[in-house]
């Protein structure tokens with residue numbers, strides 16, 4: 647291993663450069679003759695699951711990695727957790743090349759794959775936690791303090807004497823999240839962590855993740871199909887489709903580019919006050935004291951900036967906003983990116 651892999655200044659950062667992964671699979675031809683042919687002369691096909699993807703995640707940032715089914719999100723995460731080796735390109739996680747130094751990488755990361763568990767199926771949760779404590783060499787005092795914190799945020803103690811196989815999905819994923827963070831890793835990978843959960847548990851998990859980013863400074867790379875989750879947790883998103891990166895930007899930038907369909911409805915204190923367009927904002931309608939402002943093409947500000955401009959410029963007695971929801975915005979982004 648080269649010294650550059652142990653770059654301490656990179657603590658918590660993720661760097662992905664030209665990352666690619668091709669899978670080779672054997673095609674099974676239909677019917678009996680086809681099966682015989684496949685045995686004698688197997689037909690191999692190549693699938694480019696991830697192709698030349700580059701992005702960065704800063705320490706303490708939560709980035710949502712989005713894309714339709716089969717886009718290459720899980721394959722990307724598997725390379726960053728060291729489970730898969732790329733066909734070409736390079737990645738560094740907290741300064742470590744994950745697929746070259748799997749053990750060192752495992753100390754720096756926590757990972758939760760919503761559909762699988764890393765806990766011991768036949769053991770009570772508490773014993774799984776104790777095994778992880780021993781594997782990572784976490785001092786008993788630290789272990790207890792961290793479990794206490796996780797219990798406070800995730801309500802684990804009600805079921806941590808239960809065998810993992812008897813937990814409900816929501817209970818199991820909460821335990822998996824705690825297990826992934828027990829060794830205090832700076833970087834966390836979450837592949838659809840809230841899939842299949844009810845809204846209450848989803849909110850609890852999101853609150854926990856927010857706390858881990860904002861209070862503990864962890865770097866999180868999250869995949870999800872749930873736009874409420876993106877809205878609630880992420881400031882920046884990367885969109886991939888057919889293995890290729892098609893978009894990398896903040897939610898504000900993406901909204902501006904694909905979803906400038908907001909309206910700001912203001913009631914003016916003076917019903918006869920003259921109104922005029924503001925930078926990037928046009929007047930859509932006026933009826934007495936009621937004025938409706940809308941975005942002016944490519945120069946339009948975000949709805950939050952527009953609201954600020956309107957309030958600063960006019961004396962208003964009431965103001966309301968209608969905003970395109972993120973689901974609509976991302977649909978527009980997918981369509982323009984050829985992803986839908």
Ligand SMILES: Nc1ncnc2c1ncn2[C@@H]1O[C@H](COP(=O)(O)OP(=O)(O)OP(=O)(O)O)[C@@H](O)[C@H]1O
Nearest residue numbers: 669671693695713714715716717718719720721722
């Ligand atoms: N081990 C494998 N062997 C062959 N092909 C694979 C393998 N793993 C993934 N693929 C293919 O690579 C592509 C990307 O899959 P991946 O699981 O990364 O997508 P995803 O974006 O995570 O999808 P989803 O949102 O459905 O979970 C898919 O076409 C998938 O069939």
